[in-house]
Amino acid sequence: MTERQGMPETMRRTALFDAHRALGAKLVPFGGFEMPVSYTSILREHDAVRHRAGLFDLSHMGQFALRGADVGAWAETLTVNLVANMKPGGARYNIFTNDLGGAHDDVIFYRLDAERWLLVVNAGNAEKMWRLVSAAAPPTIDVVNNHGAHALIAVQGPRSLAILGGFVEPDIDLAAMKYYSCVETRVRGVDALVARTGYTGEDGFEIFCDAEFATNLWDALLDEGRAAGLEPAGLGARDVLRLEAGMPLYGHELTEEITPLQAGLGWAVKLAKPSFAGRAALAAQAAAGSYDRIAGLLLDGKVPARSGYPVFAGDARVGEVRSGSMAPSLANRIIATALVAPAAADLGTRLEVEIRGTRHAATVVPLPFYKRPR
Amino acid sequence: MPQPAGLLYSKEHEWVKLDGDTATVGITDYAQNSLGDIVYVELPRVGATLQQFGSIGVVESVKAVSDIYTPIGGEVLEINGALEGDPALLNREPFGAGWLFKVKVVDQGETGNLLSPESYDELTQE
Known part of the structure; x- marks a missing residue:
């Protein structure tokens, strides 16, 4: 074994x-x-x-302390979401993007007061993000790496x-x-x-x-x-x-190649901002509309779908699984996310996931798979 | 978990129990504990001919897919159908109700390639 x-x-x-x-x-x-x-x-x-x-x-997650009067305005040039209008005591999800609109990392900004911020980044991206943030910060912004x-x-x-x-x-x-x-x-x-x-x-x-x-x-x-x-x-x-809960995991639903729009995170992408890394690419992608995207799959059987398994619509390969698991909150059904062609992403579409050479039927369902009772 | 008497083991953490020329195969308690919650088991077909130490199926935990190798060769006589509806049997009773399959042994000499309980204990305590 x-x-x-x-x-x-x-x-x-x-x-x-x-x-x-x-x-x-x-x-x-x-x-x-x-x-x-x-x-x-x-x-x-x-x-x-x-x-x-x-x-x-x-504690493995990266924690960077940012300090300065213009942290918000500066951070907005590197990320898709708004930062400058956050109030002290606020927290906001955001994504650092590359020039092609792909994601360097998805992060949370915490605003402690007028000048002090905490930026939390993924553990696996902490070194890359520290290089990016420390190199990009102007002299008016103090950045400290508290990772670890x-x-x-x-x-x-x-x-x-x-x-x-x-x-x-x-x-x-x-x-x-x-x-x-x-x-x-x-x-x-x-x-x-x-x-x-x-x-x-x-x-x-x-x-x-x-x-x-x-x-x-x-x-x-x-x-x-x-x-x-x-x-x-x-x-x-x-x-x-x-x-x-339908939340992306960097490296799976979001990567340097998979943009926030593709990951279904368009709500966080503020194209109205005048400029930010990847804005032109994301604006073009949004305008074209015909991009591969993350879809939620609910499989018919009990065989777990795993990251990398190919997804088919009939004979056509239309994408691949990015995450998959047995879902205890959905009566132990098998769920997965898959990056699929736009035509394959419509809710209710019947697809097949190939697992060790055998096709297993699945249905495109809305994300998140689970919402907590309120 | 106490290990039942009379079992032989593979280095890949499978056990085999011989009864005449019928061998029952399973995974060890050490294996199920390493895997964690088992959610799916894929077994060979009844009638299939297996080679000793060949990859013959998979065990899937929440986190990972693991290959199962048969500790002994032969023709598959029976698979444990209870695992389809209740794969967690492998976690609860790896040496009992969680057995995987039975084979008709062709070459009893293959048992010479397996580990005694003492040797297997040493392996898992390294």
């Missing part, structure tokens, strides 16, 4: 590595770090996040509000925080940024703090959250959760 994957190279570790090992985590290479893929089982951790709460170490020096702990799931409530200063009303907002506060006496963001499709919070405080905070959250059903959750569960 041999798993079809490569072997790790030299791995970095987050501040919580020992905590993961003590919890019996299965560790895998991810974005240059040795990270927990699961602690007990991916399906159990997925269930915890959908119905109770899960605790994630996301700052921790990120996420509490995700319907009970996350109740669990985290006991950890923040009494003047912070977590329940009143809007989705995609952030606040600087102390969490158990430790200076932290708390944001109502996440990558699971559930309510939840992300806590950014100095790495030296991460272990104490992680242990306290687990100790006190267990009674409410909080469990440590790994990157395996996170990937299934994000796919069900």
Whole structure:
């Protein structure tokens, strides 16, 4: 029995590595770090996040501190979305684009106050993004790479509000925080940024703090959250959760070659902005309209579709699977995203995914696959 | 998990139990634990002729596809139909109800290429 994957190279570790090992985590290479893929089982951790709460170490993600009066205006020239009009306490999804409109990375900007910002980038892109951001920043903008020096702990799931409530200063009303907002506060006496963001499709919070405080905070959250059903959750569960919630994963739905429009992220692309990297290419793509795009597939059978499997409409190959999984939130059906020709992307279109030489029927369905009950 | 008596093992973490010239094949507890939640199993056809250590199917966990190699050659007599509806049987009872398939052994001498329980324990404790 041999798993079809490569072997790790030299791995970095987050501040919580020992905590993961003590919890019996299965560790895998991810974005240059040795990270927990699961602690007990991916399906159990997925269930915890959908119905109770899960605790994630996301300290492998890149954190850049940006400071300056004109960060917003500058960042808007490199990205598709608006930045300058963000208010202190705001958070916004964005995409850094290349000149052809492809994605360098998808990121979140957090605005702490008038001049201070936090930019969170994907772990696997952290070095590339640091080169890009540090080279592009004018002298009036101070940029600091805190990748690895700052921790990120996420509490995700319907009970996350109740669990985290006991950890923040009494003047912070977590329940009143809007989705995609952030606040600087102390969490158990430790200076932290708390944001109502996440990558699971559930309510939840992300806590950014100095790495030296991460272990104490992680242990306290687990100790006190267990009674409410909080469990440590790994990157395996996170990937299934994000796919069900229709959220892109860089390298799969979004790449240097796959543009935000193709990825279905047109809502974040503000072509009305006068200029930004890739604007002309994206405007042309939008005008032409006939581009390959990411579609959601629901397979008929039980055979998992995986990244790279070819997709057919009749005899014509029309695209390929970019992500796929069994979906516990959809009665264990097999779901996938695929980059397909425009004619194959219409909802209800019947397609076939080729898996080890055999065709398996699938239907194009709307994204996201899963929406949480409100 | 205690390993049942009388099994032989492959380096690829399959087990085989011989009963006359019928061999039952499965994956070990170590294997299912490494894989995590198993969601799909693809097995050879009944009647197919398998070569020892040939790739004969796949086990899919949430995260990954893994090839299964048969630890012994022969003709497939039966496959475990229960795995189609309940692939997690492999996680729960790898040495019992989660068996994969049975073959009619052609060459009993092939067992000489397999590991004893002691040797397999050593392999998984490395």
